[in-house]
Amino acid sequence: MKRVCLLGATGSIGDSTISVLKQHPDRFQLHSIAARDNWKKIAGLAREFNIKRICMFSETAAKELSKELGFPVLAGMDGLLELATEGDVDIVVNALMGAVGCLPTLAAIEQGKHIALANKETMVMAGPVIQDSLKQHPKAFITPIDSEHNAIFQCLAGRPVEEVKNLQITASGGPFREWPMEKFASIRVEDALNHPVWSMGKKITIDSASMMNKGLEVIEAHFLFHIPYEQIKVVVHPQSMVHSLVQFRDGSLLAQLGAPDMKIPIQVALTWPERLLLESAHLDLPALAKLTFFAPDFKKFPCLALAFEAGKLGGVVPAMMNAANEILVEAFLNGNIGFMDIPRHLETIMARAPTIQGRLDLSHALAADAEARKIAVSLIN
Numbered sequence: 001m002k003r004v005c006l007l008g009a010t011g012s013i014g015d016s017t018i019s020v021l022k023q024h025p026d027r028f029q030l031h032s033i034a035a036r037d038n039w040k041k042i043a044g045l046a047r048e049f050n051i052k053r054i055c056m057f058s059e060t061a062a063k064e065l066s067k068e069l070g071f072p073v074l075a076g077m078d079g080l081l082e083l084a085t086e087g088d089v090d091i092v093v094n095a096l097m098g099a100v101g102c103l104p105t106l107a108a109i110e111q112g113k114h115i116a117l118a119n120k121e122t123m124v125m126a127g128p129v130i131q132d133s134l135k136q137h138p139k140a141f142i143t144p145i146d147s148e149h150n151a152i153f154q155c156l157a158g159r160p161v162e163e164v165k166n167l168q169i170t171a172s173g174g175p176f177r178e179w180p181m182e183k184f185a186s187i188r189v190e191d192a193l194n195h196p197v198w199s200m201g202k203k204i205t206i207d208s209a210s211m212m213n214k215g216l217e218v219i220e221a222h223f224l225f226h227i228p229y230e231q232i233k234v235v236v237h238p239q240s241m242v243h244s245l246v247q248f249r250d251g252s253l254l255a256q257l258g259a260p261d262m263k264i265p266i267q268v269a270l271t272w273p274e275r276l277l278l279e280s281a282h283l284d285l286p287a288l289a290k291l292t293f294f295a296p297d298f299k300k301f302p303c304l305a306l307a308f309e310a311g312k313l314g315g316v317v318p319a320m321m322n323a324a325n326e327i328l329v330e331a332f333l334n335g336n337i338g339f340m341d342i343p344r345h346l347e348t349i350m351a352r353a354p355t356i357q358g359r360l361d362l363s364h365a366l367a368a369d370a371e372a373r374k375i376a377v378s379l380i381n
């Protein structure tokens with residue numbers, strides 16, 4: 001029986017994780033849960049799974065929940081770190097949204113945990129720090145939940161990076177794939193939230209519309225799999241059935257296919273290398289009829305180009321881009337800036353990234369994150 005700590009239990013990945021856990025009550029026990037504000041949903045989960053270890057990031061939500069349940073509830077970053085490092089926990093599922101996920105990932109690595117990682121912002125903000133920490137704590141390991149990285153993880157199946165010619169990360173292309181560029185200035189929040197394939201949290205849905213999500217995934221793949229940016233390609237694949245591919249040096253191109261259902265990569269991340277039964281849609285190739293693939297349009301989607309640039313520049317640039325993007329996406333969702341202001345401001349902010357000496361450490365990443373948020377707020381205002 002594996003005990004699971006689920007950070008981000010109220011979100012889209014949180015929901016899918018819970019439905020996977022429910023299918024395997026003999027394998028997994030949901031031991032602890034965390035969210036930010038949604039204490040009512042957490043109260044329901046606490047009762048359903050008899051959970052006593054809970055953190056609400058918001059102090060107010062923690063107080064409300066504690067009153068409701070009649071026992072103490074942890075709060076803030078200290079609470080997240082306490083749950084992620086508990087001796088009783090075998091697997092930490094990090095399904096938090098945003099850079100807040102970075103420190104809990106690091107803390108879990110330091111305790112030698114298995115981390116099932118959905119929070120891609122962890123790797124973008126502090127990839128080298130995570131790599132170094134994994135080296136120092138060899139018992140710890142990450143299995144990726146992001147469907148593209150989970151696909152690559154399955155195709156690689158532990159083969160050495162020297163055998164890899166390139167990684168090919170697929171992208172649905174989002175809601176604006178077929179929109180002419182002239183219409184981009186008039187994109188409304190409801191247009192951007194209308195993802196053609198996936199149903200996800202709001203931030204990642206906007207990132208998918210701008211293709212920043214794919215950019216973040218390129219950086220995540222670079223750090224997870226130790227592959228240079230020159231060997232990472234993005235391929236637009238509107239049907240989202242091929243979740244990503246690995247081209248090996250012998251010419252074999254391995255792909256992982258599956259229905260666009262996050263329960264599949266979540267279960268693989270929890271049970272790898274075992275494959276358990278999962279109630280989920282199964283693909284019927286003749287019914288699919290046609291799978292199409294295109295090169296991405298970097299002009300229409302400047303966020304994708306900026307993310308490649310940030311990754312190649314390295315240092316604190318990815319952390320700054322990631323933090324600024326979080327602020328800009330929120331501003332777009334609140335109607336304070338236009339859709340194309342996101343890449344416009346990101347470019348300005350990235351140009352102001354300081355050069356660091358040596359390898360990125362945690363203090364660099366945290367300082368860069370804070371500085372980028374400050375600049376982003378000032379640009380919005």
Ligand SMILES: NC(=O)c1ccc[n+]([C@@H]2O[C@H](COP(=O)([O-])OP(=O)(O)OC[C@H]3O[C@@H](n4cnc5c(N)ncnc54)[C@H](OP(=O)(O)O)[C@@H]3O)[C@@H](O)[C@H]2O)c1
Pocket residue numbers: 007008009010011012013014034035036037038039056057058095096097098100118119120121145146147198199200201202203204262
């Ligand atoms: N959704 C997908 O299909 C998908 C696919 C691949 C990767 N991912 C990645 O998975 C992560 C989660 O995405 P999502 O779509 O599940 O997001 P979501 O639906 O917005 O859920 C985010 C979760 O994180 C919690 N949270 C946010 N800020 C927090 C904070 N400061 N402290 C504690 N908890 C906090 C939220 O709690 P409240 O509800 O209380 O706000 C919620 O439980 C993201 O990094 C995303 O890029 C998602």
